[in-house]
Amino acid sequence: MQVLQSLFEKYDSFRHTSPALSKRRFKHKDILPLIQQLPYENMVIGKSFEEREIVKLKVGEGKTNILLWSQMHGNEATATMAMFDIFNFLKARGDEFDSFRKDILTNYSLHFIPMINPDGAERFVRRTAQGIDMNRDALALQCPESKILKNMVGVLKPEFSFNLHDKRTLYSAGKSGKQATVSFLATAYNEAKDWNEVRTKAMKVICGVIEFLQTKIPGHIGRWNDDFEPRAFGDNIQKWGSSLILIESGGYPDDTEKQFIRKLNFVAILGALHSISRKSYTKYKLADYEKIPQNDNYLFDLKIKNAKTEVDGKIYETDLGINLNEKNNKAATDFTVDSVIADMGDLSTFWGIEEFDAAGAVVRPLSLYPELIEKHKVKKSLSAAVGLDSSAYFVLEGNQTQTIVINGKIIK
């Protein structure tokens, strides 16, 4: 625990300062020069469908291998950013972490593949250039990227593997109003979800990391459902004999570009490596793991309670659940947000990341308020009605209050 606390406290001194990594939409051409600047052995292990070079870095001289890859889904970049922080950490010397570095780098060789789906990252989309979800291609192997990953697992026979992803920011940690900021899974290797030694080791390492993270983001940690997915890499690599740890970065309030979650990845991955190098994970039990709530769907970006809506002159009460969806710009270097009213009615069993009590105010479409449209410079053509699946541009008219919602955001 102490080393994780220190990693958390000292993170800023290892954070990679490249501006390219300060937002999630960076590309293969942005990280290649950063890789070349590092004092590690790097190797082109193959090319993507569009012939971008996929590079593996090796750190350490140990006989036992550990394999880590990120961005199998092109728009899941958090762990790639954290990897560059970890590279900085591993090359530093002369601090309290020296003995940890020596242990891990003498006994293990760490193999990192940052951005294994560079074509998807170029467009900031999940799938490969072929339109295939690489994480359903572990058996069919129709993507060159899939063949590269499978080949690496076969050649290195890693004792541990780290499968690093992001997920939707609206997953909740169990039935709660808290986002599942980081989620873990020791993937199942068969339909029966048995616990053999390989899978059990992954589970125990996860428990050690979570024990610490709960102190920093209490209630924000989730566990994936462990149904066996025969086509996925995580499940197959576990089956092929490598203890596989899945880490998924979700959302955290006011962390759109996931820079805090990047730090949590840094601590989680290095904390896991520390517990592997010291074998301190062996003390954890399945019961510790099963305490972690499963990822669930109880969240909206904005929940408006106790509003009134008018249809054909009839007024009824409704809550509104509003979500904000990112839309890439043409070059996938930035994004805009599209709001949508995703649900209406009695939403008392759900939460919002932001919540607002409309206290009986009536929802009126913003299109009825030309002066507000002018004042707030709204460019979008607005519909004459507000309802399910429409964009969230409206005014909550109360007896003495007026609250304006523009594209899913309350204007204060």
Ligand SMILES: [Zn+2]
């Ligand atoms: Zn993913």
